[in-house]
Amino acid sequence: MTEELHDVRLTVNGVAHDVQVPARRLLSDALRHDLALTGTHVGCEHGVCGACTVLVDGRPMRSCLMFAVSAVDAEITTVEGLTEPDGSLGPVQQAFAECHGLQCGFCTPGFLTTITAGLRENPRPTHDECRDMIAGNLCRCTGYQNIVKAVERAAAIQQAASVEERA
Amino acid sequence: MKPAPFDYRRPGSLPEALEALAGEPNAKVLAGGQSLVPLLSMRLAAPAMLVDINGLPGLADITVDASGVRIGALARHADVLASADVRRVQPLVSEALAHVAHATIRNRGTTVGSIVHADAAAEMPVVLSLVGGSVEVASVRGTRTIAADDLYVGPLETSLAHDEIATSAFFPALAPGAGVAFEEIARRHGDYALCGGGAVVDGDSVRVGYVSVADVPTVVDLSGVPLGELGEAALAHLEPADDIHATAAYRAQLVRVLTERVVRAAMAATSSKENPA
Numbered sequence: 001m002t003e004e005l006h007d008v009r010l011t012v013n014g015v016a017h018d019v020q021v022p023a024r025r026l027l028s029d030a031l032r033h034d035l036a037l038t039g040t041h042v043g044c045e046h047g048v049c050g051a052c053t054v055l056v057d058g059r060p061m062r063s064c065l066m067f068a069v070s071a072v073d074a075e076i077t078t079v080e081g082l083t084e085p086d087g088s089l090g091p092v093q094q095a096f097a098e099c100h101g102l103q104c105g106f107c108t109p110g111f112l113t114t115i116t117a118g119l120r121e122n123p124r125p126t127h128d129e130c131r132d133m134i135a136g137n138l139c140r141c142t143g144y145q146n147i148v149k150a151v152e153r154a155a156a157i158q159q160a161a162s163v164e165e166r167a
Numbered sequence: 168m169k170p171a172p173f174d175y176r177r178p179g180s181l182p183e184a185l186e187a188l189a190g191e192p193n194a195k196v197l198a199g200g201q202s203l204v205p206l207l208s209m210r211l212a213a214p215a216m217l218v219d220i221n222g223l224p225g226l227a228d229i230t231v232d233a234s235g236v237r238i239g240a241l242a243r244h245a246d247v248l249a250s251a252d253v254r255r256v257q258p259l260v261s262e263a264l265a266h267v268a269h270a271t272i273r274n275r276g277t278t279v280g281s282i283v284h285a286d287a288a289a290e291m292p293v294v295l296s297l298v299g300g301s302v303e304v305a306s307v308r309g310t311r312t313i314a315a316d317d318l319y320v321g322p323l324e325t326s327l328a329h330d331e332i333a334t335s336a337f338f339p340a341l342a343p344g345a346g347v348a349f350e351e352i353a354r355r356h357g358d359y360a361l362c363g364g365g366a367v368v369d370g371d372s373v374r375v376g377y378v379s380v381a382d383v384p385t386v387v388d389l390s391g392v393p394l395g396e397l398g399e400a401a402l403a404h405l406e407p408a409d410d411i412h413a414t415a416a417y418r419a420q421l422v423r424v425l426t427e428r429v430v431r432a433a434m435a436a437t438s439s440k441e442n443p444a
């Protein structure tokens with residue numbers, strides 16, 4: 001049996017991509033294999049680890065728990081979409097670099113997308129809110145202390161940037 | 168692991184979706200996918216067809232009035248949790264939702280999907296039972312209302328026919344003067360509970376619903392039981408089981424502790440309302 005293919009237009013980081021995929025293609029696999037956007041990582045493939053988290057219409061969601069065919073009406077943002085237009089690191093990426101928020105980097109794309117959306121919703125999180133923001137993401141090697149510091153640092157970078165903008 | 172192949176339909180109207188379901192006995196509804204996609208990926212389920220309801224209009228509404236809260240099939244857990252109106256009219260819904268998974272899962276998962284998935288380890292099925300709610304279902308034969316008491320027939324099993332779509336769930340408003348609370352113990356916040364309980368205290372009536380204790384959502388009537396004896400009284404109706412997460416003896420201890428704790432919290436919630444400071 002040859003599997004039916006569906007024509008799907010995926011809008012990722014502001015760019016429309018037309019792909020032909022079987023219905024069972026997970027969004028995570030479509031991003032990585034069909035669009036060659038390998039920044040999104042796949043760990044557990046059942047929703048637990050958070051490595052595959054992308055933003056769907058601005059909200060963090062597990063790309064391993066969505067089908068590409070079901071993402072047709074959505075604006076998707078992956079970790080590749082978090083850099084500044086000039087190619088420099090975005091504030092959350094910058095904070096991870098400064099605070100040693102990653103070691104092997106496997107979990108990092110999921111943290112970066114989750115925190116980017118989290119700080120948009122809550123730009124001045126308390127320490128506890130920083131911890132809560134990342135509670136759905138697993139990291140097996142860096143440890144969470146530096147990741148929590150990176151959330152706090154990212155908030156500070158963004159605040160400084162918005163003060164500068166206003167000045 | 169990857170899901171097995173399936174036919175995919177993304178209907179633009181409810182009648183179309185119901186036709187598709189009626190035409191394929193081995194079809195399944197795809198809502199948020201936060202329970203179904205893992206089952207497909209692990210190949211614990213391999214339906215011939217998925218009917219994706221995410222494109223259906225009008226199903227994402229959350230309507231709140233004095234009689235209660237109606238939650239449409241496409242309302243995400245996160246939207247229900249964020250609603251101040253829901254919290255005011257039936258606070259048990261909001262209190263329990265805060266324990267459902269992590270924010271990222273709540274952004275996609277639907278509250279109605281959770282209710283009809285009927286997992287005894289999930290919070291919302293037992294909340295529906297505890298407050299005497301119902302679900303509205305539709306099929307090519309028409310619509311009907313199923314009361315929570317008639318909904319849960321076995322582990323992960325409801326009385327919905329294979330071709331019925333749950334279009335909304337209804338949670339009656341909290342009675343004036345009544346109090347509610349929800350407590351649970353999980354290994355990590357956001358994990359499925361090792362044991363959880365919700366309580367409704369209304370005058371002399373005391374009822375507690377349990378999560379992860381029995382294999383179906385279970386509510387126990389503890390009216391008239393003195394404080395301090397609630398846990399033992401509840402255990403007379405429950406048979407906590409061993410599983411990979413906890414032994415039966417540990418679960419029984421959690422039932423003792425949580426029953427007392429959640430009933431006291433619900434009582435405190437009644438008095439704080441009756442004597443506004």
Ligand SMILES: Cc1cc2nc3c(=O)[nH]c(=O)nc-3n(C[C@H](O)[C@H](O)[C@H](O)COP(=O)(O)OP(=O)(O)OC[C@H]3O[C@@H](n4cnc5c(N)ncnc54)[C@H](O)[C@@H]3O)c2cc1C
Pocket residue numbers: 046047048195196197198199200201202203204205240266267268269272275276277278279280281283284288289290291331332333334357358359360
């Ligand atoms: C990592 C992780 C942790 C989680 N932790 C928790 C937790 O602590 N507590 C908890 O309660 N849940 C938890 N969940 C599950 C989550 O709440 C799901 O959102 C919910 O169980 C199912 O809703 P859904 O919309 O995703 O349904 P789906 O996964 O799309 O569907 C689930 C089932 O219900 C059927 N169905 C769905 N909607 C309808 C409908 N409208 N009509 C008819 N049939 C329908 C589907 O056919 C399927 O059989 C967790 C999930 C993950 C991935």
Ligand code: FES
Pocket residue numbers: 041042043044045046047048049050051052053062063064065
């Ligand atoms: S790969 Fe998606 S949550 Fe782990």
Ligand code: FES
Pocket residue numbers: 101102103104105106107108138139140141142
């Ligand atoms: S940096 Fe290695 S898993 Fe997080």
